Amino acid sequence: MSDKRQRARVQGSWAASRPKPAFRAPAGGAGGFVGSNGAPQSLPGSWGDGRSAFEFHQPAKPVREIPAEKPIEKAGDYEISQGPSGVSRLRLLPGFLPQAEADWVFSKLFAELPWSQKTNFKQGEAYEEPRLTCWYGELPYTYSHSTMQANPQWHPVLSDLRETVEQVSGHSFNSLLCNLYRDGKDSIAWHSDSEPSLGRHPVIASLSLGDTRCFSMRKNPAPEENGDYTYVERLRIPLSHGTLLLMEGATQEDWQHQVAKEYHDRGPRINLTFRTIYPEPPAGRAPRHGPRS
Numbered sequence: 001m002s003d004k005r006q007r008a009r010v011q012g013s014w015a016a017s018r019p020k021p022a023f024r025a026p027a028g029g030a031g032g033f034v035g036s037n038g039a040p041q042s043l044p045g046s047w048g049d050g051r052s053a054f055e056f057h058q059p060a061k062p063v064r065e066i067p068a069e070k071p072i073e074k075a076g077d078y079e080i081s082q083g084p085s086g087v088s089r090l091r092l093l094p095g096f097l098p099q100a101e102a103d104w105v106f107s108k109l110f111a112e113l114p115w116s117q118k119t120n121f122k123q124g125e126a127y128e129e130p131r132l133t134c135w136y137g138e139l140p141y142t143y144s145h146s147t148m149q150a151n152p153q154w155h156p157v158l159s160d161l162r163e164t165v166e167q168v169s170g171h172s173f174n175s176l177l178c179n180l181y182r183d184g185k186d187s188i189a190w191h192s193d194s195e196p197s198l199g200r201h202p203v204i205a206s207l208s209l210g211d212t213r214c215f216s217m218r219k220n221p222a223p224e225e226n227g228d229y230t231y232v233e234r235l236r237i238p239l240s241h242g243t244l245l246l247m248e249g250a251t252q253e254d255w256q257h258q259v260a261k262e263y264h265d266r267g268p269r270i271n272l273t274f275r276t277i278y279p280e281p282p283a284g285r286a287p288r289h290g291p292r293s
C-alpha cells in the first residue's frame with residue numbers, strides 16, 4: 001500500500017499533549033502534588049489529578065474514506081458506473097467453456113500460437129513486455145508506441161472460439177490480442193483499451209484459460225483530483241479457467257484495468273481479448289489510456 005493510502009486510513013491520532021498546569025492544592029494539601037519549594041507539581045504523563053496527559057486529537061479536516069475494493073465473483077451483468085460518458089457495464093460468465101474443453105483449448109494454444117515478447121516504448125526508452133503476446137486481425141494494432149503487424153491467418157481453434165463468443169455476446173469482433181502470462185511474475189500494468197483504432201465505447205470480450213489471476217479495475221479520477229487515484233472506486237475480479245468477461249459501454253473511457261504480479265507461485269495463463277479494430281481513428285477523439293507495460 002502506498003504511504004498516501006496508508007496515511008489516509010489513520011482516523012485522527014493519539015498524541016501526548018502539553019500537560020495543563022497542575023491543580024494547586026488548597027490549603028491543607030488535598031489533591032495534586034506540591035514540591036519541596038511549595039510549587040504545584042505534576043507526574044510525567046498525568047495532569048497531576050490522576051488523568052492521563054495523552055488525549056485524542058480530532059483530525060483538523062474531515063477524514064476522506066478510501067472506498068473498499070469490491071469483489072465481483074458471481075455470474076451476472078454489472079452496471080459499474082454511470083457518468084457523463086455513459087454507463088459502464090461488465091458481464092461475467094464463469095465456466096463459459098466447460099472444464100474439459102478449456103483444458104484442451106489451453107494446451108493447443110499454449111503449444112501452437114506464435115508467442116513472442118513485444119518491445120514497447122515509454123518516453124523514448126525501450127522495454128520488454130512482462131508477458132508473451134500474439135495478434136490476429138486484418139489490420140495492425142498499435143499500443144505503447146509499438147505495432148503488432150496484421151495477421152489474417154487465424155488459428156482454427158481461435159476462429160471457433162470467436163464464433164462462440166460472438167453468438168453468446170451478440171457482438172462481432174474482427175481482431176484478437178492473445179496474452180500468455182508464463183507465471184505469477186508476468187503481468188499487465190494499469191491501462192484502458194482506448195486506442196483510437198478501437199473507436200468510441202469498444203466492446204472487449206476477454207476469455208481466460210489456465211491459472212486464475214486477479215483482474216483489477218479502478219475508476220478514473222474526476223478532473224479536480226489531478227490524476228490522483230487514491231480515493232477512486234476499485235473492483236477485483238478473479239478470472240478462472242474458462243471464464244468470459246465482457247466490458248461494454250463507457251468502461252474503457254471511465255475505468256482502467258490491470259493484472260498485477262503475484263507474490264505466490266502461479267501457473268501459466270492465457271487471456272484472449274476479442275476486439276474490433278477500425279482502419280481510421282474517428283475524427284476528433286483524444287485517446288485516454290495509460291501506457292501498458
Ligand SMILES: O=C(O)CCC(=O)C(=O)O
Binds near residue numbers: 177258259
Ligand atoms: O489478461 C487479462 O485479463 C487482461 C489483458 C488486457 O488487459 C489486455 O489485453 O488489454
